[in-house]
Amino acid sequence: MRKIINNSFDLEYNETKKGRLDAFVSEQVEELTRSQVQNFIKDGAILVNGQAVSKNGYKLTTGDKILVNVPEEKPIKAIPENIPIEVVYEDDDVIVVNKPQGMVVHPAAGHPDKTLVNAILYHCQINDDDVIRPGIVHRIDKDTSGLLMIAKNNLAKQSLMKQLKEKSNLREYLAIVHGNFKEKSGKITAPLARSKNDRKKQAVVEGGRHAVTHFTVLEQFENYSLLKLKLETGRTHQIRVHMQYIGHPVAGDPLYGPKHTLPGKGQFLHAETLGFEHPRTHKWMEFSVEPPKNFQDTLTHLRH
Known part of the structure; x- marks a missing residue:
């Protein structure tokens, strides 16, 4: 049960098994991440049966009433x-x-x-x-x-913003992804929405927002491939989720990829080309930039 009163959430724990306080609150209150909940517990902003608790792993039992006071x-x-x-x-x-x-x-x-x-x-x-x-x-x-x-x-x-909505602009990316491909190009059409298991992630979800990504294989190496990707839509984490969905997650992706991957921090994903109609002159503008040094160095390493 969940009630919203001003800037507070009134919850009741009705599970038969004991459960962690931080996990329960973050599951029930979609507006809050688990780390935010843990900070609120630390600051005494979450009460169980009228009493502040200091442990994230406090065990809830059936009938416990939880009040979450969200600081402004x-x-x-x-x-x-x-x-x-x-x-x-x-x-x-x-x-x-x-x-x-x-x-x-x-x-x-x-x-x-x-x-x-x-x-x-x-x-x-x-x-x-x-x-x-x-x-x-x-x-x-x-x-x-x-x-x-x-x-x-x-x-x-x-x-x-109108060009983005009408999909009349150009956005092309370079990515190093896991695995090799039999096909030279492809189109991924899979709807995206917030993951039901982890609110930090997006996921392919039936009924989610329409999302389309086109890809072309530029080079293939041992266990990795270099792709050019073109966005038809621009959803949150679209390329990263779509590549994971087809079994080729972006190398170095901390959310959607495997832990053991290429050296470096962050995913090997680079917005290489951008094109749009100039708002005032209506002339077509197009720009491209090379990926950063760590991306290029990794490509050199893979080629050798």
Whole structure:
């Protein structure tokens, strides 16, 4: 049983077997991750039968009443920070940047600063009412490198978002994945939604959001392959989940791949090519950047 009262969750444990407090709360309250629940327990914000408990593994029994008091989040606002960024193209309407691997795109809980948005705001002015994601029309994961287009004003933002919705832009990636292929190319059509087993993950789920990825095999090595991937849709973790789904997870992927993989931190996934119609001139713009050094060094190692 779950009731929401203001900023609190009122739960009751009705299982016959004893269960861990942190596991139960994180399962019942989809809005919270397990690590957040554990922090709330540590801070005394979760009560069992009216008493604060300090252990994540506190054992619940049938009939226990749990009150989860969610602290009010401090407002997040992106502020300019002097962080170097690689600008590939810039004019009065758009800016295209090559995001390094390891950088988060915009501020969020757990990443309030040192993001790409903080760097962009220091570099130039963005006229957008969104104080957390100014100019952001699409994202790539923290450990994915490569090209992002950012709108500098309302006209550009509406145009770029429309192109994304209509699938008229171009987004191509390079990836090193596990295993070899019999076919030279393929198309993956599999709907995506949040995983029912792990809320940090996405999964192929019947009834999920329509998702399509095209792939072409560029090179094959012992136990690995280099792919070019083209996004037809842009769902969260789309390439990573789709490649896992067909049995070829991205090398180094900490969420969807095997633990023993190529040396390096983060997945070997790079947004290589980006194309779009310019919001004001309506001319087709297309940009490509090489993958980062660790990606190229790994390819050299695999080739030899």
